Amino acid sequence: MANNTSRSSNNKQSIDNLKTSGFDRRLSIAKTSLNIGRRWAGNSMSGMFLNKEARTARNQIFMEEQAHYLAEELGKLKGSVVKIGQMLAIYGEHILPPEITRALQTLNDDTATLAWPKIEQNLRQLLGNKLHELQVDPVPIGTASLAQVHRATVIATGEQVVLKIQYPGVADAINSDLALFKSLLKVSNIVPQTRSLDAWFEEIRDLLHHEVDYEAEAATTERFYDRLIDDARYIVPKINRTYSTKRLLCMSYEPGISVVSDALQLLPLERRNAIGQAAIEIMIQEIFVWGEMQTDPNFGNYLVRVARHETETDKLVLLDFGAIRQFDNNLLTIAHNLLRAGYYHDHQSMMSAMTGYDFFDTMSDKVRSDIASLFLLATEPFSDPVMNIDMPANCLDEQQRYIWANSKLHTRLSNRATQAMQSFEFNLPPKEFMFISRKFIGAYTFLTVLDARTDSNNLVKPFL
Template sequence: MANDTSKPFSNKQSIDSLKTSGFDRRMSIAKTSLNIGRRWAGNSVSGMFLNKEARTARNQAFMETQANYLASELGKLKGSVVKIGQMLAIYGEHILPPEITRALQTLNDDTATLTWPTIEQTLRQLLGNKLNELDIDPVPIGTASLAQVHRATVLATGEQVVLKIQYPGVADAINSDLALFKRLLKVSNIVPQTRALDAWFEEILDLLHHEVDYEAEAATTERFYERLIDDPRYIVPKINRTYSKKRLLCMSYEPGITVVSEALQLLPHERRNAIGQAAIEIMMQEIFVWGEMQTDPNFGNYLVRVSDNEEDIDRLVLLDFGAIRQFDGNLLTIARDLLRAGYRHDQQAMSIAMKGYDFFDSMSNKVRSDIASLFLLATEPFSDPEKHINIPSECLDEQNRYIWANSKLHSRLSTTATRAMQSFEFNLPPKEFMFISRKFIGAYTFLTVLDAHTNSNSLVKPYL
């Protein structure tokens, strides 16, 4: 959640409380389920006398309407229900109909804020008399499904901090919210009930409990702070333990602009290249060195500290370490070998690296070859141009750096993936691979928006 530094949400609607009681949320979701059920019944009856083609088109349009209604109703609840929807939108493209994924992608954090008296009462319960040591701006600078952020000053020292305040009751509502969400999908009949979906809900439950544990997030933030403190390209907020609790996170205030701001687009191209290179290099560190990754691809997890002096570097501000995933050695070995094969553009090495999971081991040679080709395309930005002579010429600049905005990589990947998946009975990839792939897709989008040019040799070669 980006604590965007310049625009407090003074014009946003405020509410006094969230519906966090089980009864209130059950009633809201039960009403939504009932309405969806009625609509399904009406659609089924009215479509009985249509031919197959017309009925298919009608059902697809109806599914779109149902999905949008579902997302709209979920958005009114805030809390973990919204977060569940957001997570499914990010990670569930392999198990959800596209209409559902698109609708859930409309769930965002730009929702009503809790009123200051409610937030102040929550802070008083968490901090007691320590609250008197802070001068807090009552207007939040950021909101999310689980928390909102306020700027503050430590009166004794003048230190500028931000407080990430978890909405009261949302942590306790996670289990019941997930059960209600599953029931809603089952009753509405808009998502097939499969073991894959159940497995994803179990994963989401674990992720949610991790995200509301701010003591764990504080420890993770401190690890990344220590790792990057000597690299001037990055800023990680410093945790203030005095005012941090399990449901409250206090950290240094780090100003910056959002990655989609016009000011960033107006920077000279070489400066944007440097920002893009820094963004992708940290992913290499996560995979090859640290073994843990921030898996949330949301642009809101980044700000850019633009230098006033062109001689200095612009810095990437890394925010929100609640979605960190730690990966086992086997998966990391596979991911590293895939990237190495991609750098060398070596189809055989790519095929050999694909092992150790049923998803890979059950493939026929033909399917393995198709998927290896897909991975080679996905790693095109990391390949050595001297070894990968088929990189489209418009994707390389005069210094052989990869031009993200010209690559159309996302659409090329989608086309190739569709062909590859049609060649066999598709098994769901391991969840861990989907976490990593979504992070890469988010990074690809970021670099495309920046119109960055990146150097593959400095990205992968140090880890060969």
Template sequence: MAHNTSKPSNNKQSIDNLKTSGFERRLSIAKTSLNIGRRWAGNSMSGIFLDKNTRAKRNQAFMEAQANYVVEELGKLKGSVVKIGQMLALYGEHVLPPEITSALQTLNDDTATLSWPKIEQTLRHTLKDKLNELKVDPVPIGTASLAQVHRATVIATGEEVVLKIQYPGVAEAIDSDLALFKRLLKVSNVVPQTRALDAWFEEIRDLLHHEVDYKIEAATTERFYERLKDDPRYVVPKINRTYSSKRLLCMTFESGVPVTSDALQTLPHERRNAIGQAAIEIMMQEIFVWGEMQTDPNFGNYLVRISDDENELDKLVLLDFGAIRQFDENLLMIAHNLLRAGYHHDHKAMMNSMTGYEFFETMSGKVRSDIASLFLLATEPFSDPDSNPDIPSDCLDEQQRYIWANSKLHSRISASATKAVQSFEFNLPPKEFMFISRKFIGAYTFLTVIDAHTDSARLVKPYL
């Protein structure tokens, strides 16, 4: 969740109360379920006499309308319901119908802000008299589904900090929200109820409970701070433990511009290349050195601090360490082997590296070969240009660096994935792979947006 230097516009609706009590949320969702049930029955009845094609078309349109209605109702609730929807949109492509995924993708963090008196009451409850030591700006600089961010000054020292304030009742509502969400999907008939779906809900429950515990996030932020404090390319906020607790996070205010800012687009190309290289290098360290990764690919989790002096490095500001996943040795070994096979663009080595998960073991030879080709395509930016004749000629610059903006990699991977998936009894990929691939898609997009060229040898050689 970005804390940017610019003030937000004040035209966002402000609300005095969140529906965080179990009763209100159940009522809200029960009403939604009832309406859906009614609509569903109506649609089935009125479709009896239509031919098969017309009925299929009409059912799809109905499904889209249903999905949009569900999402609109959920958006009014804030809290973990919104987050659950977002996570399902991110990771649910293989479990959910496309109509649902695309509707869920519209669930937006940037909803109404909780009014200042309510936030102040929450702060007073958490900090007691310590609140008097802070001067807090009542206008938030960021809102999300689980928390709101306000700038503040520590009166005694003049230090500028930000407070990430969790909405009251949000953490306690997670389990009931998940149950409600599952019920909603059941009633709306939009999703086949499978074991895979249950497994995903368990995973989301686990992630959410992690994400609302700011003591865990504070410790993670401190780990990343220590790891990166001597690398001039990165800035990690410093946690202020005096004003932090399980539901409140206080850290240094770090200035920067959003990834999508015009100021970034107008930087000289080599400086943008350096920012892109830094963004992808940290991802490699997360997977291959530290074994833990910030899995949320949202652009809002980064800012860029542009240097006034062109001889000094621009810095990548890393903001949010809530959605962290730790990976075990087994996964890291497999990932290493996949990366090595990708770097050398070796199809046989790629097939041999695909092991250690039921997902791989149940594939036939043909499917295994198709999936290996898919992985080779996905690792194209990390491959040695001398070993990979398949890199399109307009994707390398004169220094043999990879040009992300020309690669259309995401759409090429999607097309290839669709083909691979159709060719076998699809099993859900291991969730760790889903997290990593999501993060990579976020990075692909980031590097494309800033039009970065990256050097694959520099990225991959340290990990071979």
């Protein structure tokens, strides 16, 4: 969640209470389930006498309408219901119909704020008399599905901090919200109930319980702070333990501008290149050096602090270490071999690196070859331009740097992935690979928006 200087929350609708009780949330979702069930039945009856082509077209439109209704109703409930929808939108594209995925992608953290009296009451319960040591701005600078962010001043020292205040009751509602969400999908007939879906819900349950544990997030933030304290390109907020609890996180206020801000586009190319290089390098470090990654690709988890003078360094502000994922040595070895094969643009090496999971080990040779080609395309920005004869000419500048804005890589990947998935009976990829791939896609999008150019030798060679 971005702790920038925006005070746009003044214009948001404020709500006095959250529906955090099991009864209220069950009632809301039961009503949604009932309405979807009625509409589904009505659509089935009215389409009985249409021919197959007309029925398919009608069902397509109906599915779009139902999906948007589902997302709209879920968006009214803060807490883990919204987060579950967002996670399924990010990671569930191989489980859910595309209409559902598109609709769930509209679920937005930036929704109504919880009124200050309720937040103040919550802070008083969390901090007791320590609350008197803080001067808290009642207007939030950020909202999300699980928490709200307020600026504050430590009165004794003048230190500027932000308080990430978890909404009351959301942690206790995770298990029931998951059950309700699964029930909603089942009643609505929108999604087939499969073991893959069950496995993903279990994964989401673990992620959510980890994300609402602010003591764990504080420890993770401190690890990243220590790792990057001597690198002038990055800023990690400093945790203030005095005012932090399991449901409240206090950290230094770190201003910056959004990564999609027009102001970034006005920076000289070389400065944008440096920001882009830093953004992609931190991700490679997470995988290949530290073995843990912040898996949420949301742009709101990053800010840029633009240097006042060209002689200074523009800094990438890293926020929100709640959605952290740790990887074992087996996965890291496989990922390292995939990256090496991508750098040398070696199809045979890429096929050999694809092992260690049933997803890979049960593929036929034809399928393995197709997926290896897909991986070679995905690693195009990290390949040696001399070795990669398939690199489009307009993707490299005169210094052999990758031109992200020209690459159209996301579109090419989507097209190639669609072809590859159609060529065999698709098995769900390992969850770990889906986390990593989504993070990479988020970084790819950032570098494309930034219109940056990166050097694959500087990025990859240190890790080979």
